[in-house]
Amino acid sequence: MIVGLNGTVEYKEPTFVHIEVSGVIYEVFISLQSFSAISSSKVKLFTSHIIREDAQLLFGFLDMSEKKLFERLIKISGVGPKVAIAICSTYSANTFATIINNKDIKAVQKVPGIGPKSAGRILVELNGFDVDLLSSSDEPKNKAFSEASEALESLGFKKDKVSKALSTCSGSDTASLVKEALRLLQTI
Template identity: 35%
Template sequence: MIGRLRGCLLEKTAPEVLIECNGVGYEVTMPMTSIYTLPEINQEAIVYIHFVVREDAQLLYGFANKTERKLFRLLMKVNGVGPKLGLAILSSMSADQFVSCVIHDDLSTIVKIPGVGKKTAERLLIEMRDRLKDWQLDTSSSEIDNIIVPNQIENTFVNDERGDAINALISLGYNQSQADKAVKSVFEKGMKSENIIRNALKAM
């Protein structure tokens, strides 16, 4: 079982990255909160892995730290929550921000995450409450003022840094029009895709 990867970051195309470890390239899917913490391309990166084996695929989900991975694994135990929804939650807020929502029964914030309807949000609050009762919040990051709340997902693909940013926003749940408009409003020549994404999210 793969629990951690340490190697050269070859590609960073949100929500996926490619890390080379001893000559082997591993494709890893990560939430945006973790991608923001990664170093520049061709620098060494350390990613904590949740490894999923299916009949048709072996999937690697990566996280910047063990805390994010721990919450992801707890989310997988909730009825109706799979890896895609778990990544959407952790792309919209940090682990401590989500825990804060659970502690304060903040249904209105949870329900704004793409793919989380009212019933799913209620189930998350109920089932996660006991699992998170001993969670130690980092008070410096538990505030929920900067939570990302995307809308419905649409599938479309374009290339280059600006296109990568648009694709990443769409993968978070923004529609094509919203993603195009937000990226256009912040894009400057020479910007890296992760900077475009960060600025676009702030603009929205």
């Protein structure tokens, strides 16, 4: 199982990249998010290696939260690697975590190839996965967002209201996010 590649970019297109690692060139399928973020010739990708009867495919991601989202999506019935990479191309992992939290079926339907039934199934299957996505992110603000969300929910506020309140807050640490959100939640 290939779980990561560290090498030189030989060729790059919006949907895939060729990476040379110790004399071997790998074709790795990437999201549009990763494509736009790859700026230098040296690259390190987390990969998901999918082995099928007729092919061995590598899907690459610059951050671990995007890889976790992809691997969770392909476990859902009716969602294959192409649809999962389309979701990763349309939304960042953090944005998609917010969509999951808000149960925003319209936002999921904006992804090419996803209709109302698939969007509903994806939201049901990923219920609760948004916390995992936010906590796995490297950014401290997302960790603070996740902690603030848990704190407010433990105070008895509903998850959707907490998410909406936190999305408008500008604080960068848990305490300031909780204070700002409490002020907003008291007016709702």
